[in-house]
Amino acid sequence: xxxxxxxxxxxxxxxxxxxxxxxxxxxxxxxxxxxxxxxxxxxxxxxxxxxxxxxxxxxxxxxxxxxxxxxxxxxxxxxxxxxxxxxxxxxxxxxxxxxxxxxxxxxxxxxxxxxxxxxxxxxxxxxxxxxxxxxxxxxxxxxxxxxxxxxxxxxxxxxxxxxxxxxxxxxxxxxxxxxxxxxxxxxxxxxxxxxxxxxxxxxxxxxxxxxxxxxxxxxxxxxxxxxxxxxxxxxxxxxxxxxxxxxxxxxxxxxxxxxxxxxxxxxxxxxxxxxxxxxxxxxxxxxxxxxxxxxxxxxxxxxxxxxxxxxxxxxxxxxxxxxxxxxxxxxxxxxxxxxxxxxxxxxxxxxxxxxxxxxxxxxxxxxxxxxxxxxxxxxxxxxxxxxxxxxxxxxxxxxxxxxxxxxxxxxxxxxxxxxxxxxxxx
Ligand code: S3P
Numbered sequence: 035x036x037x038x039x040x041x042x043x044x045x046x047x048x049x050x051x052x053x054x055x056x057x058x059x060x061x062x063x064x065x066x067x068x069x070x071x072x073x074x075x076x077x078x079x080x081x082x083x084x085x086x087x088x089x090x091x092x093x094x095x096x097x098x099x100x101x102x103x104x105x106x107x108x109x110x111x112x113x114x115x116x117x118x119x120x121x122x123x124x125x126x127x128x129x130x131x132x133x134x135x136x137x138x139x140x141x142x143x144x145x146x147x148x149x150x151x152x153x154x155x156x157x158x159x160x161x162x163x164x165x166x167x168x169x170x171x172x173x174x175x176x177x178x179x180x181x182x183x184x185x186x187x188x189x190x191x192x193x194x195x196x197x198x199x200x201x202x203x204x205x206x207x208x209x210x211x212x213x214x215x216x217x218x219x220x221x222x223x224x225x226x227x228x229x230x231x232x233x234x235x236x237x238x239x240x241x242x243x244x245x246x247x248x249x250x251x252x253x254x255x256x257x258x259x260x261x262x263x264x265x266x267x268x269x270x271x272x273x274x275x276x277x278x279x280x281x282x283x284x285x286x287x288x289x290x291x292x293x294x295x296x297x298x299x300x301x302x303x304x305x306x307x308x309x310x311x312x313x314x315x316x317x318x319x320x321x322x323x324x325x326x327x328x329x330x331x332x333x334x335x336x337x338x339x340x341x342x343x344x345x346x347x348x349x350x351x352x353x354x355x356x357x358x359x360x361x362x363x364x365x366x367x368x369x370x371x372x373x374x375x376x377x378x379x380x381x382x383x384x385x386x387x388x389x390x391x392x393x394x395x396x397x398x399x400x401x402x403x404x405x406x407x408x409x410x411x412x413x414x415x416x417x418x419x420x421x422x423x424x425x426x427x428x429x430x431x432x433x434x435x436x437x438x439x440x441x442x443x444x445x446x447x448x449x450x451x452x453x454x455x456x457x458x459x460x
Contacts, residue, residue, distance in 0.1 A: 037440045040460060045274055045281035047457040053078040053261025054289045055446055057228050059128045061261060062086045063197045064232060064254035069110030075260045076242025077104040085124035108256055116142035123148040124284055125445050127155055127402045128201055130178060134160045135205030137182045140211035146180045151374050153178045160205045167209055173277045188397050190217040198342040200225040210248035219246045224292040225342045231318040262321030263288035267447040269347045270422045273354045275326040276306050277430055283457060287351040296343030297351055304331040304358055330401040331358035338366040345369060349423035352381055356401060363400035365458040375417035384412045384424050405431055414439035418446045
């Protein structure tokens with residue numbers, strides 16, 4: 035499906051977002067693993083989180099929805115039912131990688147599959163550490179399908195993360211929750227920390243590394259979760275408000291986890307007028323309100339250490355960079371090539387369509403020049419964050435600029451276009 039956009043006069047209003055996708059995935063994992071009834075308030079409405087729910091339904095977990103709450107009856111430790119079919123993770127890397135860790139510790143065989151895009155994404159990064167733990171886990175070419183057979187030799191490991199990945203970290207820690215001795219995961223660059231916060235895992239932080247410890251002592255118990263709004267979904271609207279004239283946008287009850295708000299730190303350093311208000315905590319996760327006003331942005335140097343923290347927001351930060359003073363350059367983000375699309379390629383191809391001079395590197399890109407205000411057609415490359423970032427650019431260009439393949443926005447935010455309509459005046 036295609037959608038065309040006209041230029042907006044200003045952005046005004048208030049938005050609230052359904053629950054954060056990363057936190058929602060984990061709330062479903064932990065409440066399914068726990069024994070008995072948990073309630074998840076403000077669960078994400080994304081297709082990805084539905085994929086996680088579908089996997090656990092097949093493993094015998096019961097769900098029912100009560101307005102925006104999801105009630106989960108978990109199976110308890112090692113009590114899942116053996117799946118009768120392949121477990122379909124859809125488009126969701128988080129589902130596939132976290133489930134690999136969990137299924138490794140069960141006493142039945144299982145197989146994980148996914149859609150065309152997920153089937154191309156690298157899985158060796160979870161297979162390798164899980165094998166070191168003694169897992170019986172195989173895949174023919176380091177991608178899905180992954181086949182997992184039971185083992186009685188599961189043992190804890192000390193694992194130095196070779197890629198800065200919260201999914202890999204979480205897979206190892208979740209397997210470690212089934213063992214009496216401690217599993218340790220060591221990270222050089224800090225990645226999103228929802229798993230350790232939600233399970234209240236012990237951590238040790240020095241200026242060079244972070245160590246996270248897991249053992250059966252921290253196996254989840256049934257409880258109530260409140261999921262704050264999805265801050266990654268809010269990023270598209272924050273950038274649009276900054277770049278539009280006479281704008282003021284308020285975003286309520288959104289996650290403010292510091293391992294996720296790197297894009298706000300960067301936009302502020304770029305001169306963005308962004309205020310944080312009313313900070314509160316739930317399930318160890320901070321959340322609050324964000325107030326954004328129109329701003330004149332300037333480009334800044336983006337350090338390597340912040341990359342894992344902004345990895346999902348690079349497409350929309352690029353759009354901010356196009357309109358900011360100076361050259362936008364981002365490096366050290368080769369990981370973008372392994373997302374729902376090769377995001378370095380997807381971004382560069384679309385920017386060339388807009389008439390910008392783009393230099394592509396193996397680990398990033400730089401952009402120079404100005405947008406020609408002619409109508410352009412962008413491609414979503416079937417990647418939700420590319421579709422949303424280039425919808426924002428299409429609005430800023432106007433003249434009926436178009437994005438082709440917009441259905442995929444539902445992977446993280448099915449309400450994206452309705453929310454856009456509600457805050458734009460033409
Ligand atoms: C996620 C971790 C990140 C992120 C993804 C969600 C998570 O992936 O890009 O959207 O929920 O753990 P990596 O762990 O592969 O960096």
